[in-house]
Amino acid sequence: AVVSTQSGHYGRGLKGNFSEAFVNWIHVKALRLFTESVLRYGLPATFMTAVLEPNKKSEKKLREKLQVLYSNLDKSAAEGPEMGDIPGVFMAGDYYPYVYFDINTAFVEAAREF
DSSP states (O other): OHHHHHHHHHHHHHHHHHHHHHHHHHHHHHHHHHHHHHHHHOSSOOOOOOOOOOOTTTHHHHHHHHHHHHTTTOGGGTTOTTSOOOTTOOOSSOOOSSOOOOOOOHHHHHHHHO
């Protein structure tokens, strides 16, 4: 009886703290997006932010369309993501002419089930 009472108390606490941690994590991603945009494209910071969640089937097609749409912003990325090292860019993975961050939300589904 004591264990079930404690687990219920901890479960409620975890749900509340998870929500706060997730909001803070997304806020850090937004700060990183703003910083990366200003460092790449300079001031004034006039840009649009969007969150896209494509189907696995359409992800490649979406990347190709974004590549064409934003290729004028960064000429060094015009050849595509397989172009090699770019001086001053310290990031692992592909480089695109637009600012891109992957947000893994697989754990959100697990938290809903908890």
